[in-house]
Each structure stands twice: as C-alpha cells, then as structure tokens.
Amino acid sequence: MVLPMRKIIHIDMDCFYAAVEMRDNPALRGxxxxxxxxxxxxxxxxxxxxxxxxxxxRSAMPTAHALQLCPQLTLLPVNISKYxxxxxxxxxxxxxxxxxxxxxxxxxxxxxxxxxxxxxxxATQIAQAIRDQIxxxxxxxxxxxxxxxxxxxxxxxxxxxxxxxxxxxxxxIADFILQLPVNKIPGVGKVTAKKMQxxxxxxxxxxxxxxxxxxxxQFGVFGQKLHDxxxxxxxxxxxxxxxxxxxxxxxxxxxxxxxLTHCADRIxxxxxxxxxxxxxxxxxxxxxxxxxxxxxxxxxxTAECIAADLKLNVFQQLCQTAYLRYQLPVxxxxxxxxxxxxxNEIKVDNEQLALNI
Ligand code: TTP
Ligand code: MG
Numbered sequence: 001m002v003l004p005m006r007k008i009i010h011i012d013m014d015c016f017y018a019a020v021e022m023r024d025n026p027a028l029r030g031x032x033x034x035x036x037x038x039x040x041x042x043x044x045x046x047x048x049x050x051x052x053x054x055x056x057x058r059s060a061m062p063t064a065h066a067l068q069l070c071p072q073l074t075l076l077p078v079n080i081s082k083y084x085x086x087x088x089x090x091x092x093x094x095x096x097x098x099x100x101x102x103x104x105x106x107x108x109x110x111x112x113x114x115x116x117x118x119x120x121x122x123a124t125q126i127a128q129a130i131r132d133q134i135x136x137x138x139x140x141x142x143x144x145x146x147x148x149x150x151x152x153x154x155x156x157x158x159x160x161x162x163x164x165x166x167x168x169x170x171x172x173i174a175d176f177i178l179q180l181p182v183n184k185i186p187g188v189g190k191v192t193a194k195k196m197q198x199x200x201x202x203x204x205x206x207x208x209x210x211x212x213x214x215x216x217x218q219f220g221v222f223g224q225k226l227h228d229x230x231x232x233x234x235x236x237x238x239x240x241x242x243x244x245x246x247x248x249x250x251x252x253x254x255x256x257x258x259x260l261t262h263c264a265d266r267i268x269x270x271x272x273x274x275x276x277x278x279x280x281x282x283x284x285x286x287x288x289x290x291x292x293x294x295x296x297x298x299x300x301x302t303a304e305c306i307a308a309d310l311k312l313n314v315f316q317q318l319c320q321t322a323y324l325r326y327q328l329p330v331x332x333x334x335x336x337x338x339x340x341x342x343x344n345e346i347k348v349d350n351e352q353l354a355l356n357i
Pocket of ligand 1: 012017018047105161
C-alpha cells in the first residue's frame with residue numbers, strides 16, 4: 001500500500017489565554033499569573049504562564065490548590081470573547097497558506113500544506129513564516145510541529161515549546177518513534193496508558209513488539225490503529241472547518257499611506273487578492289462586504305455594506321467612508337466579505353467554545 005505523503009503543520013499558541021492577558025497588561029509580565037475561576041466559586045485554572053508553572057500551577061487544577069502552591073499567584077477572570085477574537089485573527093493568517101485548516105480549539109490547529117506553493121512548498125519555512133506573522137500581528141508566540149502526518153506534527157509542536165518549532169522528516173520517523181512514550185499516541189488516555197504500563201509497555205518501541213493479533217486481543221478494535229501509530233503511521237486527513245463565516249485579506253504597510261489616493265491604489269491590489277481567496281467559495285452567498293482601516297494612532301474602523309456582487313468600486317467607496325472618519329495616515333487596510341447563513345455557524349462556534357472552557 002502506498003501511503004499519501006502529506007505535509008502537516010500543527011500550530012499551538014504558547015500559554016494562550018495567559019499570553020493574551022500579559023500582552024494587554026505589561027504589569028502581568030514576569031510574575032506568576034493564571035486565568036481561571038475564583039477559589040470561592042470553586043473555580044479551576046484554565047492556563048498559567050511559565051512563572052506560575054514553576055510552582056506547579058497547571059490547567060484544570062482547582063484554583064484553591066493553585067493558590068496553595070503559589071500564594072502570590074495573580075488570578076485573572078476568563079475573557080473568552082477576547083481570546084476568541086484573537087483566535088479568529090490568527091486563523092486568517094493560516095488561510096493565507098491553505099484552505100485545509102482544522103482548528104482543534106481556540107489556540108490549536110492542523111494545516112495541510114501539501115499543495116501550498118509559497119516558500120517553494122517548504123513546510124518548515126511556511127511554519128516559520130506563520131509564527132513570525134502571528135508575532136508581528138498579535139505580539140504572541142506560537143510553537144509549531146511539521147511532519148508527514150497529524151500525530152507526529154502534534155507531538156513535534158511540543159518538542160521546542162515555547163516559541164519554537166520542530167520538524168520530523170519522513171526518513172526520521174522510524175528512529176523518532178522508537179523513544180516516544182505511548183501516552184503521546186492519539187486515543188491513548190489515562191486508562192489505556194495504565195494498562196500498557198502494567199504490560200511493561202512504555203514506549204512505541206515496546207508496542208512495536210506486539211503483533212496485530214496481540215494488539216487486538218489487548219485493546220480491541222483500537223489495536224489496528226495502535227499498530228500503525230506505534231510505527232509513526234497516521235492516515236487521518238486534516239478536516240477543514242466546514243463553514244467559513246468570512247474571508248478577508250489585509251496588509252500592514254511599511255510606511256503609512258498619507259492620502260486617499262494612495263489608499264485607493266492599495267485597495268485595487270487587495271481587491272484582486274480577495275477575489276483569488278474567494279475562488280474556493282464560489283457556491284457561497286456573500287451577505288456583506290467591509291473595509292477595515294487602521295490609522296497611525298492605532299485607531300481602527302470598519303465600514304461595511306450589504307452587497308452580494310464583488311465590485312472594486314464598492315470597496316473604494318467603503319474605504320473612503322472609513323478614511324474620512326479619522327483622516328490620519330493609514331497603517332493597515334483590510335478587505336473582506338461575510339457569508340450568509342451565519343446563524344448556523346454561530347451555533348457551531350458556541351458548541352466549540354463550550355468544549356474549550
Ligand atoms: P493549551 O494549548 O493546552 O495550553 P496553553 O496554550 O495555555 O499552554 P501551552 O504553552 O502549554 O500550549 O490550551 C490552550 C488554551 O485552552 C489555554 O490557554 C486555556 C484553555 N484551556 C482550558 O480552558 N482548560 C484546560 O484544561 C486546558 C488544557 C486549556
Ligand atoms: Mg497552547
């Protein structure tokens with residue numbers, strides 16, 4: 001059997017919720033902080049920064065316990081709508097490289113960049129570029145794993161965390177997998193890991209000693225998958241989020257645009273990019289169109305209108321409306337569209353949020 005050779009990137013933000021809070025309030029940097037529910041309401045920790053992790057403060061730990069471990073811990077409330085807004089902007093960066101983006105949570109996603117043309121198709125360079133762009137736009141660090149499949153890409157993104165990336169090439173898999181602890185295998189939770197321990201199986205190398213029959217006997221239908229995983233084989237495809245709510249393109253300029261004519265030139269370029277980006281969505285109906293303008297004082301405004309057809313002059317008009325609100329030099333211009341059928345999509349998002357909290 002010939003396996004498809006894919007290039008998968010797994011991106012995982014570092015200390016995501018805590019990092020957003022530290023970014024927005026410099027006083028929180030360098031001291032132990034955590035985001036989560038309060039002790040008196042029997043809350044739990046969602047995440048903590050590295051200073052707090054030194055004390056053993058971890059995700060899913062009761063806040064009361066975290067405060068015992070680290071009494072000086074600064075606890076911040078969960079501002080999920082803020083993290084979600086950041087997550088959606090980061091996702092837009094991914095979509096500039098591929099449509100095959102599978103978000104796992106607000107801070108994590110798989111990308112299949114097998115067919116991506118940028119950087120001569122080098123997944124390593126694409127991962128680096130994505131991380132650089134996340135940092136430039138959001139002042140947040142991300143880690144990435146690059147590998148021929150989802151399983152190994154996810155393992156790899158933890159390898160050089162924080163703010164690093166690790167690449168597993170096809171010819172490195174056989175060696176890499178031998179030393180990997182079995183609890184890194186997808187689907188091996190606490191119960192299965194314990195059972196493996198009792199059987200003296202700790203590493204993928206140990207698991208490789210068992211035949212398919214023996215694996216099936218011990219682990220049922222999961223046995224077949226384990227046989228693949230412990231050899232670094234994973235055929236799961238990246239499953240793109242079925243519904244896109246919007247598509248947008250934007251550009252931050254090296255030097256500010258000082259008048260509306262300059263803006264109009266850039267709008268024409270961005271419009272062409274937007275048309276390209278919209279090609280895979282030809283079956284979708286556009287509900288409204290918008291232009292976002294960020295000025296040199298960082299004020300940001302969006303002008304939008306209801307229109308289904310894509311026309312350059314509509315975006316020029318929107319740009320003018322937005323520009324005239326401040327009339328300052330322009331740092332960034334963004335163009336985009338929202339698709340119809342949002343009710344359905346908001347529901348999906350809420351379900352995903354519920355899973356994340
Ligand atoms: P993670 O990626 O697991 O953690 P993290 O990004 O905070 O830290 P790391 O640098 O190790 O990747 O989870 C992402 C976000 O999801 C996290 O910032 C908060 C939230 N979360 C919870 O709310 N509860 C949880 O139990 C976990 C694990 C995460
Ligand atoms: Mg993370």
